[in-house]
Amino acid sequence: MPVIEVTNLHKRYPGKVAVHDVSFSVERGEIFGILGPNGAGKTTTVESVIGLRKPDGGTISVLGMDPVRDRDGVRSRVGVQLQQSELPERMRVREALELYSSFYPDPADWRELVEQLGIADKADTAFRKLSGGQKQRLSIALALVGNPEVAVLDELTTGLDPQARRDTWEVIQRVRDRGVTVLLVTHFMEEAEYLCDRLSLIDAGRVVATDSPTGLIARVDSGTRLRFRVSGPFDPAVLTALPCVTGVRRTGPQVQVTGTGDLLAQVSAALGTAGITAADMRTEHTTLDDAFLALTGRQLAG
Numbered sequence: 001m002p003v004i005e006v007t008n009l010h011k012r013y014p015g016k017v018a019v020h021d022v023s024f025s026v027e028r029g030e031i032f033g034i035l036g037p038n039g040a041g042k043t044t045t046v047e048s049v050i051g052l053r054k055p056d057g058g059t060i061s062v063l064g065m066d067p068v069r070d071r072d073g074v075r076s077r078v079g080v081q082l083q084q085s086e087l088p089e090r091m092r093v094r095e096a097l098e099l100y101s102s103f104y105p106d107p108a109d110w111r112e113l114v115e116q117l118g119i120a121d122k123a124d125t126a127f128r129k130l131s132g133g134q135k136q137r138l139s140i141a142l143a144l145v146g147n148p149e150v151a152v153l154d155e156l157t158t159g160l161d162p163q164a165r166r167d168t169w170e171v172i173q174r175v176r177d178r179g180v181t182v183l184l185v186t187h188f189m190e191e192a193e194y195l196c197d198r199l200s201l202i203d204a205g206r207v208v209a210t211d212s213p214t215g216l217i218a219r220v221d222s223g224t225r226l227r228f229r230v231s232g233p234f235d236p237a238v239l240t241a242l243p244c245v246t247g248v249r250r251t252g253p254q255v256q257v258t259g260t261g262d263l264l265a266q267v268s269a270a271l272g273t274a275g276i277t278a279a280d281m282r283t284e285h286t287t288l289d290d291a292f293l294a295l296t297g298r299q300l301a302g
């Protein structure tokens with residue numbers, strides 16, 4: 001039985017339908033992502049999953065419970081990290097963790113958690129003195145201190161620098177390694193690609209597709225893409241004449257070539273024969289962004 005099952009969720013706010021029709025299910029032990037642009041309905045969906053919002057239509061089951069009817073049951077078994085959780089400025093890390101531990105019948109050892117999350121040396125630091133990354137780690141620790149079976153994490157790494165983001169991803173993998181099922185909301189394609197076993201792409205309140213990151217990418221894989229820079233004259237016909245090339249696009253000094261087969265070797269050889277010097281030649285792979293674009297006609301980022 002899935003740990004989380006959302007079926008035809010519909011949720012409206014006054015004058016606005018935030019979620020039209022969302023269905024997905026999350027299996028035990030997986031990291032499941034909900035990926036979509038700002039305003040797609042991701043937060044409304046997860047807030048419904050944890051019982052903070054009452055659906056206008058559809059059904060939700062979390063560990064076999066209805067999150068609205070059995071809110072306490074869900075609360076005791078699901079750890080939640082919502083966007084921008086704030087604590088009193090002067091509250092120390094230790095105090096916050098002890099307070100949250102007191103809410104649960106069988107809390108985790110918070111010292112062990114902060115150790116794993118790399119903020120053990122901050123136990124006596126006040127919330128306001130923590131960096132963005134440390135606050136984020138604390139909020140993950142608070143989401144996990146009740147020993148939950150499921151962790152729901154919304155916009156986990158928004159506002160973090162690239163290194164802190166990567167560190168946080170490792171933390172989430174360790175959380176899953178402890179047997180926790182993770183539902184992760186993000187609008188960062190790299191985050192979804194790196195972390196998620198499966199994910200739903202969501203746009204304008206609807207699920208566009210659900211699959212593994214590689215499965216989603218394979219749906220739109222349009223072959224290989226090369227990118228390089230040229231400084232002098234460049235006639236695209238040198239490349240369009242090659243059977244393996246399907247397209248050449250030039251934007252200023254940047255050239256993008258799409259095609260199939262052994263594109264890199266053939267393009268390099270043709271450029272060499274024509275005496276064209278290409279710099280920074282690299283192969284680009286299809287990303288979730290490309291998948292989102294192909295499935296919705298819109299870019300994920302921006």
Ligand SMILES: Nc1ncnc2c1ncn2[C@@H]1O[C@H](COP(=O)(O)OP(=O)(O)OP(=O)(O)O)[C@@H](O)[C@H]1O
Nearest residue numbers: 013014016018037038039040041042043044045187
């Ligand atoms: N309390 C509310 N009242 C009215 N409209 C709302 C409310 N909360 C969200 N919305 C609207 O519903 C839509 C979906 O919002 P939601 O926060 O679920 O999207 P999201 O995908 O999580 O976006 P973001 O990443 O920006 O948080 C948006 O158009 C938003 O403006």
